[in-house]
Amino acid sequence: MLTLRGISRNFGDHRVLDEVSFDVRPGxxxxxxxxxxxxxxxxxxxxxxxxxxxxxxxSWQSQVITPQNRPNFGYMPEERGLYPKMKVREQITxxxxxxxxxxxxxQRNTDQLLEDLELTDRANDRLEQLSLGNQQRxxxxxxxxxxxxxxxxxxxFSGLDPIAVETVLDVLRKRAAGGVPVLFSSHQLAIVExxxxxxxxxxxxxxxxxxxxxxxxxxxxxxRYEIVVAQDAGWVRDVPGTTLLELDGPRAVFESEPQQVxxxxxxxxxxxxxxxxxxxxxxxxxxxx
Amino acid sequence: xxxxTSQKASFAQATWLVAEREMKTFVSxxxxxxxxxxxxxxxxxxxxxxxxxxxxDPKVAAVGSAVQVVQGKQLDVREVGDVATAAELVRxxxxxxxxxxxxxxxxxxALNDPPNDVIRQLVAAPPxxxxxxxxxxxxxxxxxxxxFGLVFLMFGMGGAAIAQSTVTEKQTRIxxxxxxxxPVRALLAGKILGxxxxxxxxxxxxxxTAPIALRVAGQAELLAVVAPALGWFVPFLMLGFVxxxxxxxxxxxxxxxxxxxxxxxxxxxxxxxxxxxxVQFFFDNPAVLAVMSFVPFSAxxxxxxxxxxxxxxxxxxxxxLGILVVTVVVILLVASRLYTGSLLQTGGRVKLARAWxxxx
Numbered sequence: 001m002l003t004l005r006g007i008s009r010n011f012g013d014h015r016v017l018d019e020v021s022f023d024v025r026p027g028x029x030x031x032x033x034x035x036x037x038x039x040x041x042x043x044x045x046x047x048x049x050x051x052x053x054x055x056x057x058x059s060w061q062s063q064v065i066t067p068q069n070r071p072n073f074g075y076m077p078e079e080r081g082l083y084p085k086m087k088v089r090e091q092i093t094x095x096x097x098x099x100x101x102x103x104x105x106x107q108r109n110t111d112q113l114l115e116d117l118e119l120t121d122r123a124n125d126r127l128e129q130l131s132l133g134n135q136q137r138x139x140x141x142x143x144x145x146x147x148x149x150x151x152x153x154x155x156x157f158s159g160l161d162p163i164a165v166e167t168v169l170d171v172l173r174k175r176a177a178g179g180v181p182v183l184f185s186s187h188q189l190a191i192v193e194x195x196x197x198x199x200x201x202x203x204x205x206x207x208x209x210x211x212x213x214x215x216x217x218x219x220x221x222x223x224r225y226e227i228v229v230a231q232d233a234g235w236v237r238d239v240p241g242t243t244l245l246e247l248d249g250p251r252a253v254f255e256s257e258p259q260q261v262x263x264x265x266x267x268x269x270x271x272x273x274x275x276x277x278x279x280x281x282x283x284x285x286x287x288x289x
Numbered sequence: 290x291x292x293x294t295s296q297k298a299s300f301a302q303a304t305w306l307v308a309e310r311e312m313k314t315f316v317s318x319x320x321x322x323x324x325x326x327x328x329x330x331x332x333x334x335x336x337x338x339x340x341x342x343x344x345x346d347p348k349v350a351a352v353g354s355a356v357q358v359v360q361g362k363q364l365d366v367r368e369v370g371d372v373a374t375a376a377e378l379v380r381x382x383x384x385x386x387x388x389x390x391x392x393x394x395x396x397x398x399a400l401n402d403p404p405n406d407v408i409r410q411l412v413a414a415p416p417x418x419x420x421x422x423x424x425x426x427x428x429x430x431x432x433x434x435x436x437f438g439l440v441f442l443m444f445g446m447g448g449a450a451i452a453q454s455t456v457t458e459k460q461t462r463i464x465x466x467x468x469x470x471x472p473v474r475a476l477l478a479g480k481i482l483g484x485x486x487x488x489x490x491x492x493x494x495x496x497x498t499a500p501i502a503l504r505v506a507g508q509a510e511l512l513a514v515v516a517p518a519l520g521w522f523v524p525f526l527m528l529g530f531v532x533x534x535x536x537x538x539x540x541x542x543x544x545x546x547x548x549x550x551x552x553x554x555x556x557x558x559x560x561x562x563x564x565x566x567x568v569q570f571f572f573d574n575p576a577v578l579a580v581m582s583f584v585p586f587s588a589x590x591x592x593x594x595x596x597x598x599x600x601x602x603x604x605x606x607x608x609x610l611g612i613l614v615v616t617v618v619v620i621l622l623v624a625s626r627l628y629t630g631s632l633l634q635t636g637g638r639v640k641l642a643r644a645w646x647x648x649x
Contacts, residue, residue, distance in 0.1 A: 048469040050633065067472070075469050081462030085314070098306050098470050100298035142466065 001025055002047065002150055002181055006056035009042055016042050018205045019056070024150070024181040024198075029172065031196035032185040033285060039205040040185040041078050044152050047183075048075050060150065072099055074148030078155055078185075080139050084128040088119065091127060092141050099146035106145060113141040116171050133164055140168055144175065151175060153184040157191055169195060193281040203289035217278045220287060224277040225258045226251065230270040239264055253277060303471035307479025312487055315450055325491055328443050332495060333502045335436060347406050350375040350387040355395045359388055362410040372398075433515065433597050434572045434590075437522055438565045440495065441590050444488050444530055445561035448537040449554065451480050455541030455632075456550055464632055473629045481534045488530050492523055518597035521606055528613045529589030533561055535617075535624035542631040543639045552638055560586050568594060575600055583609050585616040 002024040009017040017039045024030045034040045045051040047058050049070055058065050083091055089110055096106030114120045117137040122130055127138060136159050143153065151172070157165050173195075176182050186192050192199065199216055201209040209216060224245070227233060233252035237244040239261050246253035250272070254261060258276075265271045279287070298306065315321050348365045351358075352375050359366050367384060369375045375387035379398055386407045387398040397407060458464040467476055496519060503512045540553040564587030571577040572594060582591035582601065592609045595601040631644035 045465075048465075050465055050469050073469065075466060077462060077465040079462040079465070081460075081465070083314075083457070083463060084461060086310075094306065094310060095466070095470075098298060098303060098467070100302070 001061065002183070003059040003062070004043070004047070004056070005059070007043065007046060007053050007058065008055035009039075009046060009051070010054055016205050017046075017053075020202070020205070020207055021056075022200045022207055022210050024183045026181045027176055027179050028197040029176050029182045029184070029195060030198040030200060031192035032183055032200050032202065033187070033189065033192060033281075034185070034202035035289060036187070038202045038289075040202060041154055043202070044075075044078075044154050044183070044185065047152060048073060072146055072148050072150075074143040074146065074151045074153075076139055076143040076153040076156055080136065082127050082135070082138060082142060085126055087124050087126055088130070088138055089114065089123040092138065092145050095142050096145035099148075101146045109145050109147065110141070113144055113171075116174075117141055117167060133160060136160055137164065137168065140171065144171070149180065151180055151182040151184075153182070155186060156184050157186060157188060165191065189280075189282045189285060199281065201285060201288055208288040209284065213281070216281075216284055220279050220284045221276055222279075223256050223258075224253065225255075225261070225275065226253045226277050227261060227265060227274050228252075228272040229265050229268070230272065231268075233265075235264070235268070236261055298471065300472060300475050303475035304479040304482060307471070307476055308483035308486065311451075311454060311480055311483030314454070315484070315487060321450075321487075324443065324447065325494075328440070328491070328495065329498060331439070332436065332499060333505075335432065347386070347404065347410075348384040349407055350378045350384045352387065352389045354390045355388040358395050358411070364407065364410055430572065430594070430598050433518065434568055434594050437590050437593055438568055440492075440522075441526060441529065442561065442565045444491070444526065445533050445565075446558075447488065448484060448530065448534045448557075448561075451484055451534050451537040452541030452550060452554065452557075453547070454480065455538055455628075456544060456547050459542070459545050459632065460547065468633060473632060474625055476632075477535070477538055477625055477628050480538055481531060484534055485527065485531060489527060492526060496523065515597065518593050521596045522593035524610060525589045525593055525613070528610070528617055529586070531617050532585065532613070532620055533557060535621050536560060539624045539627045539631070539644075542628045543641070543644065545634075545638075549638055563587065564590050567591075583612060585613050588613055 004023075005021050007017055007020040008015065020039070020043055032040055032043070042051065046053045047065075049065070049067060086094070092110040092113065093103070093106045096109055097103055101109065111120075111123075114123050117140060119134060119137055119141070122134060127135060130138065140153075140156065143151065153172075156168060156172075160168060172182055172184075184196075193213070196213060198212050199210065200207060209220075211219070227236070228251045231250060233250050234247060236242060236247070236252045236254050239254075239257060241257040242261055243255045244252060245255060258274075262271070262274055265274075346363045346365045348367065349359065350367045350369050352369055352372055356366070356368055367378070369378065369387075372387075372389045375384075375389055376398055378384045379387050379400055382400070385399065386404040388407075388411075389396050389398060395411075397404065397411070399407075458467065499515070499519070500512050503515070536557045537554075540557050541550065543553045544550055564581070564584075567581055567587050568578070568590045571581065578591055578595055578600070581587040582595050582605070584591075588609045592601065592606050596603075596606055627641065627644045630646065631639040634643070
């Protein structure tokens with residue numbers, strides 16, 4: 001497990017991270033959400049040791065990370081970049097070896113990844129000859145070639161078409177299923193909502209919310225319900241203590257006193273559905289930041 | 290799926306991997322081969338061409354009794370019947386000059402300039418006694434200075450490839466992956482090592498071809514004199530190269546885009562070109578040359594030249610080499626800190642003071 005505790009960082013007088021604490025658990029995809037400039041990339045760079053923290057600690061398997069014991073992380077930086085003139089296969093293998101993987105294993109891993117990412121036929125092209133989307137896939141391969149113990153991906157889906165998103169997702173899920181903690185940032189809330197297990201939301205350098213996706217939804221569900229009855233549901237506004245928020249013929253969304261409303265509805269006739277309204281990530285996000 | 294199959298690469302492994310990639314990349318560029326070929330061809334031309342051009346005896350036409358006069362001289366003689374035919378040959382540029390009887394002696398007919406090489410053959414030269422006979426003539430020394438200087442300049446400027454490769458890494462941002470994977474010092478060491486090996490390889494090829502070139506040129510005796518100097522030149526050249534490479538690396542780390550490289554390369558170019566021009570201008574001034582042979586940047590050319598001209602003792606060369614080694618160590622330490630301090634800073638040019646400041 002990766003543990004961040006009380007991480008702070010200033011740029012000049014500007015405090016960009018303030019006491020940031022959260023965990024990235026093994027076998028789970030953790031989505032890291034935040035507006036532009038909220039501190040996502042800075043946090044990731046600190047975890048990778050590219051940037052120093054001004055306070056707090058980052059631990060891996062309960063040991064504080066130092067340059068000497070820094071484990072093998074897979075990192076995909078926000079600003080993409082590989083050697084433009086180097087051939088794809090050669091480049092990925094080289095990066096694997098730089099991480100300390102033996103040549104033959106690095107080659108085998110490279111070939112497997114290129115196949116998974118549907119790049120096998122481009123293996124001997126120079127990176128600059130590939131389309132941007134394909135370069136992005138190569139970047140993913142570069143982060144994975146050394147079978148990292150932890151994956152940190154900064155906006156891995158930006159610039160990918162929907163099919164490529166699925167391909168990359170498959171690859172990431174496979175890694176998570178193998179027990180690797182995966183932290184990735186994104187501003188595409190729909191994708192995060194669909195695929196991540198845990199969510200961390202950062203706002204202006206502070207953690208605004210964190211927890212499993214379901215937990216978060218429950219906590220932010222508030223006191224809101226939706227009821228669908230057989231006839232017009234306008235009567236809901238007359239139930240004492242309840243506020244009607246939305247009315248659409250037989251469907252009503254209201255706040256407070258759910259049992260009173262349900263009782264009243266059953267007295268009047270058929271109830272077709274009755275559910276608490278769970279907020280989308282989008283709504284939670286807007287609420288907490 | 291195997292998790293954690295990798296062990297962290299050791300510093301040495303990381304350095305070697307970086308060096309290996311540098312070499313592969315550089316060798317696969319056209320510029321490398323063009324530059325190298327140019328040097329080899331240039332070296333051959335410099336030694337062989339004078340012999341080729343100066344080699345043939347001048348062609349002359351001789352008439353009647355003048356034939357006896359030119360016999361046994363280093364002239365390519367063509368006998369003709371009369372003066373008019375000889376003059377015609379001169380006019381049509383078939384021969385350089387015609388030698389014809391004139392009264393009791395002879396006369397030389399030429400087209401528009403007195404043919405000095407022919408005349409020199411026909412007059413008796415007075416005997417010459419040299420008071421300060423040296424094994425090395427001034428001409429030979431000039432050629433050696435030129436060659437050593439040019440080779441130093443070529444390789445010194447070749448170090449610019451290090452700056453370019455550093456900027457490429459900054460510009461494409463792959464540097465972030467590299468820095469999170471291996472120590473920055475391993476990156477710097479690998480780059481320098483890779484280019485040192487490449488340079489050494491080229492020097493070896495040149496050192497092997499130079500004697501061949503000298504033999505072809507019939508300058509075998511010069512070879513005997515050059516060989517020891519060449520032995521001194523190689524270590525000086527290599528250390529000098531490490532010195533400028535670390536500076537090239539810093540020049541690259543200070544900027545973020547290829548276009549801005551020009552702004553930081555000036556000082557390094559000065560460090561490379563300065564010694565070259567210095568030695569070219571002052572090779573006939575023993576005092577200045579002696580000083581330059583101990584200054585780390587110019588020592589690479591000046592000291593081997595002094596050794597060649599037999600102006601310096603071996604201990605002087607060793608002292609100079611020692612100074613150079615110390616300088617290399619100091620510059621490497623400084624460069625390594627500047628490199629680390631500027632590598633991750635993007636946007637405009639990084640000020641030296643900022644690169645030097647302790648990491649936040």
